[in-house]
Amino acid sequence: MLAYKRVLLKLSGEALAGEEGYGIDPDVVGRISDQIKKIVEMGVQVSVVVGGGNFWRGARNGHKMDRATADYMGMLATAMNGLALQDSLEARGMYTRLQTAIEMREIAEPYIKRKAEKHLEKGRVVIFACGTGHPFFSTDTGAALRAAEMSAEVILLGKTIDGVYSADPKIDKTAVKYDQITYQDVLEKDLKIMDSTATALCKDNNIPLLVFAISDPENIVRAVKGEKIGTIVS
Secondary structure (H helix, E strand, O other): OOOOOEEEEEEOHHHHHHHHOOOOOHHHHHHHHHHHHHHHHOOOEEEEEEOOOOOOOHHHOOOOOOHHHHHHHHHHHHHHHHHHHHHHHHHOOOOEEEEEOOOOOOOOEEOOHHHHHHHHHOOOEEEEEOOOOOOOOOHHHHHHHHHHHOOOOEEEEEEOOOOEEOOOOOOOOOOOEEOEEOHHHHHHOOOOOOOHHHHHHHHHOOOOEEEEEOOOOHHHHHHHHOOOOOEEEO
């Protein structure tokens, strides 16, 4: 039994890097691809937004650069990750489309809403890269925007921790994990799940967010089945 029929999976760049923390770990990408294939075969329509933090983190890396330049470099990093994920999925016999918010026609389709929807309806995995295509916005905001445009029933947010906590559990051992929380609470408590722009966009468009640990890719399958994992934000 499926809890969701159309989902958007948000993967951070770090999730693709594995334990190395930099670059792309083919084994990690392969395990994630296996789970994506499983849920597509279950009848779920899947789109994916990829980050680029395993190569470049925009203003954080380019702090002496013009902010827009640093952000555009980050968008190029997401395109590299999108190509890697596409290659891994297609090696498993999946049909995919990589769409970018910045045109690079030799390697990907430009983002077109109706084309993306048609691909999903045909069972293709659609990978969205380059965020929103504009500087000063994160790939979190890109994920919220694409989820709204695709009418996704949920955003599956795979992170390095297993849910939403009252504080960073790696720093504060007394941090409490939430099973469920509202977007309003997330904003008021300044919990760093997504940036505030993305959080507000999800809130305004009533898109639930399921935060879970990507270290166990099987969680992707559990999520679409509606099993209790991670934290649901609504």
